[in-house]
Each structure stands twice: as C-alpha cells, then as structure tokens.
Amino acid sequence: MHEMSIAQSLMEIVKQEMEKNNMNNLLKVKVRAGKINAIVPDALQVCFDILLQDTPWPGAVLEIETVPIKLKCQKCGTIFVPKDEDLFPSLIQSPCPKCGTDFGHEIMSGKELLIEYIEAE
Amino acid sequence: MKIPVIRKILETNEEKSNQLREKFDKNKTLVLNLISSPGAGKTTLLERTLSSLKSDFKMGVIEGDIQTTADAQRIAKTGVSTVQINTEGACHLDSNMIFAATEKMNITDLDILYIENVGNLVCPAEFKVGEDFKIALLSIPEGDDKPEKYPLLFSEAKVLLLNKIDLLPYLDFDVEKVKKVVKSLNNDIEIFPVSAKTGEGFDAWLEWIKNEVKKKKQN
Numbered sequence: 001m002h003e004m005s006i007a008q009s010l011m012e013i014v015k016q017e018m019e020k021n022n023m024n025n026l027l028k029v030k031v032r033a034g035k036i037n038a039i040v041p042d043a044l045q046v047c048f049d050i051l052l053q054d055t056p057w058p059g060a061v062l063e064i065e066t067v068p069i070k071l072k073c074q075k076c077g078t079i080f081v082p083k084d085e086d087l088f089p090s091l092i093q094s095p096c097p098k099c100g101t102d103f104g105h106e107i108m109s110g111k112e113l114l115i116e117y118i119e120a121e
Numbered sequence: 122m123k124i125p126v127i128r129k130i131l132e133t134n135e136e137k138s139n140q141l142r143e144k145f146d147k148n149k150t151l152v153l154n155l156i157s158s159p160g161a162g163k164t165t166l167l168e169r170t171l172s173s174l175k176s177d178f179k180m181g182v183i184e185g186d187i188q189t190t191a192d193a194q195r196i197a198k199t200g201v202s203t204v205q206i207n208t209e210g211a212c213h214l215d216s217n218m219i220f221a222a223t224e225k226m227n228i229t230d231l232d233i234l235y236i237e238n239v240g241n242l243v244c245p246a247e248f249k250v251g252e253d254f255k256i257a258l259l260s261i262p263e264g265d266d267k268p269e270k271y272p273l274l275f276s277e278a279k280v281l282l283l284n285k286i287d288l289l290p291y292l293d294f295d296v297e298k299v300k301k302v303v304k305s306l307n308n309d310i311e312i313f314p315v316s317a318k319t320g321e322g323f324d325a326w327l328e329w330i331k332n333e334v335k336k337k338k339q340n
C-alpha cells in the first residue's frame with residue numbers, strides 16, 4: 001500500500017500551497033505519475049479521498065495523469081515509446097525502431113511523480 | 122484559479138534523505154539499503170556478511186520490521202550493534218524513521234551501516250533513506266520474472282544479489298535471462314549470484330563491499 005504514503009505526502013504539499021497562495025477552497029489537484037512507479041490510480045484516489053475528509057474541502061477532485069515510458073536508444077539516440085508498454089517484458093525487450101538494439105536503453109520519462117497544479121479559490 | 126505547482130510528491134522525504142546523506146558522508150560511513158520481497162534472505166545475508174567482515178570494519182545495522190524484533194535479535198547475536206524500527210504497519214522505511222534510529226546509535230565511527238528495509242519489492246525503492254546504494258535481493262524461489270514486474274527497484278539498485286542459488290538445481294530459474302533483463306534496465310548494476318546459506322558466491326560480494334568502503338574513505 002504505498003499509495004497511502006504518497007497520498008499523505010501529496011496532502012502535505014497541497015496544504016502548503018493552499019496557505020502560501022491564500023486560498024480557501026480547493027477544487028482540484030493534478031498529478032503526473034510515471035508508469036514505472038507502479039501506482040494504482042484507483043488506490044491513490046481512495047487514499048486521497050480518505051485524507052480529504054479531514055480537510056475543509058472534502059469535495060476536491062484528484063486527477064492522475066499516467067505518464068508513459070519513453071526510452072532513448074543507447075546506441076543511436078533515438079527516443080521512442082516501447083510498443084506494448086503495459087507489459088514490462090516488452091519494455092525490456094523493445095527494440096529501437098531505428099537500429100534494432102534491444103538492450104540498455106536510457107529511461108527518459110516514466111519515473112516521475114509530480115504534482116502539476118492545484119485549482120483553488 | 123489554477124496555481125502551477127510542479128513539485129515532487131516525495132520531496133520532503135528526499136530533503137530529509139539528503140540531510141542524512143550529508144551526515145553519513147561527513148563520517149565517511151558507507152550506507153547500504155537492502156531491499157527485497159519478504160523472505161528473500163536479507164537477514165541471513167546480513168548475518169553471514171557481518172560475521173565475515175567483523176574483524177575488518179566497524180559496522181551497524183538498522184532493522185526495519187513491520188511488527189517483530191526477531192530479525193534484530195538474530196543480528197544482535199553476531200555482536201554488531203543494531204537498532205530496530207517498528208514501522209507499525211507501514212510497508213517501507215522513510216528518512217524520518219532512519220533519523221530517529223540514528224539518534225539511538227553511535228554512528229560517528231561506523232565504516233558501514235546496513236539498513237534492512239521492510240520486505241516489499243515496490244515502495245522501498247521510492248523512499249530514499251540517505252543511502253549510498255540500494256542493494257536488491259532476489260531469491261531463486263521467487264521466480265525469474267520479478268525484474269520485469271517490478272522494474273523500479275532493479276533500475277535503481279547498484280547491486281543485485283541473486284540469493285539461494287543452492288536451490289537452482291531444483292527450480293526453473295533462468296539466471297542468464299534475469300541478468301539480461303536487469304542489465305537492460307540498468308547497465309551499471311553489478312550482479313552477484315550467492316547463497317546466504319552455504320556462503321557460495323560470497324567472495325565477490327564481500328570484495329565489492331571492501332572496495333566501496335575504500336572509495337568512501339578516499340572521498
């Protein structure tokens with residue numbers, strides 16, 4: 001259940017930002033979660049909703065955007081999205097579309113775990 | 122109104138981890154964060170490692186456990202100082218917990234500090250605890266598909282210990298396939314097949330530790 005820890009850290013940041021910006025009512029939180037973090041969006045939703053109940057804005061919405069995995073070919077530098085990236089074996093064996101190398105690609109995106117913005121009034 | 126934020130969600134833990142790291146760096150202590158599924162052999166590996174290196178280095182152990190103190194007691198038997206963290210349900214250690222633990226032990230003169238994380242392949246990889254390196258353990262009975270299913274740990278670890286190789290004759294586990302998959306996730310990783318039970322393969326692992334201690338002292 002790493003979603004609960006993540007929801008707690010997220011809530012801490014949201015509270016700081018609400019105060020810093022002198023906001024009273026939180027409407028929405030937007031998060032970007034890289035696919036490699038293996039976050040289950042529904043589980044994060046549930047955890048965040050639980051924490052929202054103890055805040056002045058229990059009705060706020062959490063939007064989670066899953067960021068796909070992007071690889072950079074170690075040989076020719078081509079940046080590409082592995083084909084069936086829901087299946088990790090294909091992430092690993094995914095050949096570079098240009099030169100065919102299927103080994104040691106650099107992970108360009110898909111590892112991030114960010115809060116992007118909040119909507120508040 | 123829309124307020125752009127762009128902050129890492131786990132940034133508070135990362136800041137704490139950086140502070141811990143500074144403290145460890147100042148003392149020139151090599152800090153290793155051991156991560157695996159439950160039962161892969163972290164405590165057994167530590168017992169053998171500590172016994173083998175006891176006369177060479179001053180070492181300490183932080184034991185993360187959800188509930189019991191059994192692992193800390195096993196480590197204490199080797200004569201190495203141990204602090205137990207009870208996470209009370211949390212499935213990983215974070216930097217706050219390590220801060221608290223370091224206050225209960227004398228860390229200033231340690232050559233090596235080992236942190237046995239809670240048995241879990243997923244989130245311990247996301248929470249830095251001031252370590253120099255993550256050491257991943259994967260044991261043969263768990264199956265050779267784990268790196269594909271849990272790529273984060275294997276892409277972040279500096280060393281992968283393939284443990285329980287004494288069981289290889291009895292199980293279908295393709296060591297070469299795992300090596301290939303893990304190397305493709307993480308080209309810099311060192312992979313040592315070992316048996317914490319028989320001691321097979323330990324020379325390379327111990328050699329790696331000795332070398333890293335030396336590097337840390339030179340920094």
Ligand SMILES: Nc1nc2c(ncn2[C@@H]2O[C@H](COP(=O)(O)OP(=O)(O)OP(=O)(O)O)[C@@H](O)[C@H]2O)c(=O)[nH]1
Nearest residue numbers: 158159160161162163164165240284285316317318
């Ligand atoms: N055959 C064999 N068994 C091993 C080996 N290493 C550990 N074991 C056994 O595996 C079981 C679990 O080992 P532990 O060292 O307690 O595993 P752990 O990773 O510390 O477990 P948790 O702390 O519960 O996550 C024990 O019964 C060990 O005796 C090995 O190399 N070979």
Ligand SMILES: [Mg+2]
Nearest residue numbers: 163164192237
């Ligand atoms: Mg243990």
Ligand SMILES: [Zn+2]
Nearest residue numbers: 073076096099
């Ligand atoms: Zn290429």
Ligand SMILES: [Zn+2]
Nearest residue numbers: 002212213244
């Ligand atoms: Zn966790």
